[in-house]
Amino acid sequence: MNGTARNVTLWAAAAGVVAIGLAVAAGELSAALLSPSLSPVSAVGSVVIDAMPAPVKDWAIGLFGTADKAAFLVSMAAVIAVIAAAAGILELRRPPAGVVIVSLFGAAGLAAVLTRAQMSVLSLVPPLLAAGVGILVLRAFRARILSWRDASPGEAGARRRDVLLTVGGGAAVGVAAGALAGASRAGQINTVASRAGVVLPAAALPATPIPAGAELGISGLDPVLTPAADFYRIDTALSVPLVDPQQWSLKVTGLVDREVEITFAELLAKPLQESHVTLACVSNEVGGSLIGNAKWLGWPVRNLLAAAGVRDAADMVLSTSRDGWTASTPLEALTDSRDALLAVGMNGEPLPLEHGFPVRLVVPGLYGYVSATKWVTELKVTRFSDDAAYWTDRGWTERGPIKLSSRIDTPANGASPDAGAVTVAGMAWAQHTGIRGVQVRVDDGGWSDVRLASGISADTWLQWSAVLDLAKGDHTVTVRAIDANGREQDEIVRPVVPDGATGLHTIRLAVR
Ligand SMILES: Nc1nc2c(c(=O)[nH]1)N[C@H]1C(S)=C(S)[C@@H](COP(=O)(O)O)O[C@H]1N2
Ligand SMILES: [Mo]
Numbered sequence: 001m002n003g004t005a006r007n008v009t010l011w012a013a014a015a016g017v018v019a020i021g022l023a024v025a026a027g028e029l030s031a032a033l034l035s036p037s038l039s040p041v042s043a044v045g046s047v048v049i050d051a052m053p054a055p056v057k058d059w060a061i062g063l064f065g066t067a068d069k070a071a072f073l074v075s076m077a078a079v080i081a082v083i084a085a086a087a088g089i090l091e092l093r094r095p096p097a098g099v100v101i102v103s104l105f106g107a108a109g110l111a112a113v114l115t116r117a118q119m120s121v122l123s124l125v126p127p128l129l130a131a132g133v134g135i136l137v138l139r140a141f142r143a144r145i146l147s148w149r150d151a152s153p154g155e156a157g158a159r160r161r162d163v164l165l166t167v168g169g170g171a172a173v174g175v176a177a178g179a180l181a182g183a184s185r186a187g188q189i190n191t192v193a194s195r196a197g198v199v200l201p202a203a204a205l206p207a208t209p210i211p212a213g214a215e216l217g218i219s220g221l222d223p224v225l226t227p228a229a230d231f232y233r234i235d236t237a238l239s240v241p242l243v244d245p246q247q248w249s250l251k252v253t254g255l256v257d258r259e260v261e262i263t264f265a266e267l268l269a270k271p272l273q274e275s276h277v278t279l280a281c282v283s284n285e286v287g288g289s290l291i292g293n294a295k296w297l298g299w300p301v302r303n304l305l306a307a308a309g310v311r312d313a314a315d316m317v318l319s320t321s322r323d324g325w326t327a328s329t330p331l332e333a334l335t336d337s338r339d340a341l342l343a344v345g346m347n348g349e350p351l352p353l354e355h356g357f358p359v360r361l362v363v364p365g366l367y368g369y370v371s372a373t374k375w376v377t378e379l380k381v382t383r384f385s386d387d388a389a390y391w392t393d394r395g396w397t398e399r400g401p402i403k404l405s406s407r408i409d410t411p412a413n414g415a416s417p418d419a420g421a422v423t424v425a426g427m428a429w430a431q432h433t434g435i436r437g438v439q440v441r442v443d444d445g446g447w448s449d450v451r452l453a454s455g456i457s458a459d460t461w462l463q464w465s466a467v468l469d470l471a472k473g474d475h476t477v478t479v480r481a482i483d484a485n486g487r488e489q490d491e492i493v494r495p496v497v498p499d500g501a502t503g504l505h506t507i508r509l510a511v512r
Pocket of ligand 1: 231233235236237279280281321322323325355356367368369371373374375
């Protein structure tokens with residue numbers, strides 16, 4: 001291949017990338033102007049995420065942690081760029097193969113948008129516009145690259161400059177449009193502003209204060225109250241659903257005597273109560289950090305259900321999020337004496353956007369996937385035999401009580417403390433049952449009780465610590481918890497699927 005032929009191929013590839021880049025930018029920009037929830041990139045990404053088999057998703061979450069969304073978007077961009085480069089080359093050599101590829105992208109965007117929760121005719125605009133822009137730009141670049149390839153030696157320089165300017169110019173426009181699309185996500189800015197404008201009422205029933213002895217203040221140990229900024233985040237939403245509190249309402253439907261609907265203003269006017277509840281994710285590995293404790297402000301769900309009048313046949317409430325995600329919660333967990341809340345506040349602030357602004361469910365004792373619906377918009381009173389929720393349809397169990405567990409926070413696994421007195425500390429939890437004791441074991445020795453911090457309530461985790469006398473050499477330290485009923489933590493190792501991991505957390509120490 002001579003130099004020019006290789007250059008032509010490279011520019012054809014670049015033309016493909018720029019054409020698809022402009023197409024994506026056009027789609028995102030039109031979506032940003034029409035409504036942020038119409039983003040074709042988010043729609044395609046969400047479909048891909050939904051279609052991923054659960055083990056792949058779990059693997060990705062484990063691999064990328066909370067950066068999983070950014071990592072996913074970057075991988076998606078890389079895959080698209082490779083296909084786009086191929087489309088550029090193919091359109092030059094085997095037209096209309098490139099146009100066909102761009103059309104397939106448009107069709108994928110269209111199909112994805114059609115499956116999302118808030119479909120309307122408007123949803124069709126961004127993917128169709130994107131495909132149109134992609135095809136026109138690709139054809140225009142092709143014509144210029146061809147006339148450069150076929151130019152006489154005297155004209156080649158000018159033709160080459162033409163290609164450079166149009167493809168380069170196209171790239172610049174694409175970057176600018178993409179930046180504009182990002183910036184003009186006006187909805188996001190509006191939602192941030194609405195959140196800043198929310199004034200939470202004082203709780204009619206304030207939380208029991210955190211006892212003085214709840215915080216042991218040991219470095220490396222998680223605080224007993226998790227700041228919202230450090231609170232783990234798990235959801236299937238690629239872009240955070242933006243819900244205007246003025247527009248928000250929650251409907252109770254299904255097996256009820258009368259459907260009821262409550263607005264945000266009406267909810268804030270109710271006598272709200274505050275309680276500390278430790279949320280946990282079923283995907284939390286033994287020793288993992290997908291768990292956090294916050295002070296939630298809200299109205300007990302049972303009051304709203306009572307207003308609707310729950311029929312006898314019901315045994316489950318299917319809650320739906322603004323983005324279509326669903327959770328199935330046993331009816332009794334929402335109607336018994338526990339503080340299952342329609343929460344509006346987290347640690348004294350309105351809910352952060354990522355944690356469900358303006359309203360989410362918080363149910364003590366149940367994993368998030370069966371209870372903690374963020375951006376909640378509907379409660380359908382129903383039966384387990386009639387309805388299934390998002391994760392239940394994907395191999396996780398119908399009911400998800402949080403399992404008794406414990407964790408060593410410090411020292412870190414693999415640390416090498418000095419021989420002698422070594423402080424070991426961590427967390428233990430048995431939400432809605434409570435913790436009676438925590439024990440640690442060095443190597444294969446016996447179990448010994450540790451010092452328990454004062455707990456806040458049975459619905460929250462608590463800190464523990466122990467000072468161990470460790471000799472020089474390699475050691476393991478293992479922890480187990482005992483719940484308020486005297487049940488010991490399950491030491492059999494089980495994976496997170498289908499209803500939460502079990503096993504004991506062990507760390508290795510190389511004592512010096
Ligand atoms: N709308 C919506 N709510 C959701 C989810 C979701 O994917 N979408 N995930 C649930 C899961 S699996 C967990 S563990 C908790 C996590 O809540 P957090 O992100 O506020 O910590 O939210 C629950 N609520
Ligand atoms: Mo979860």
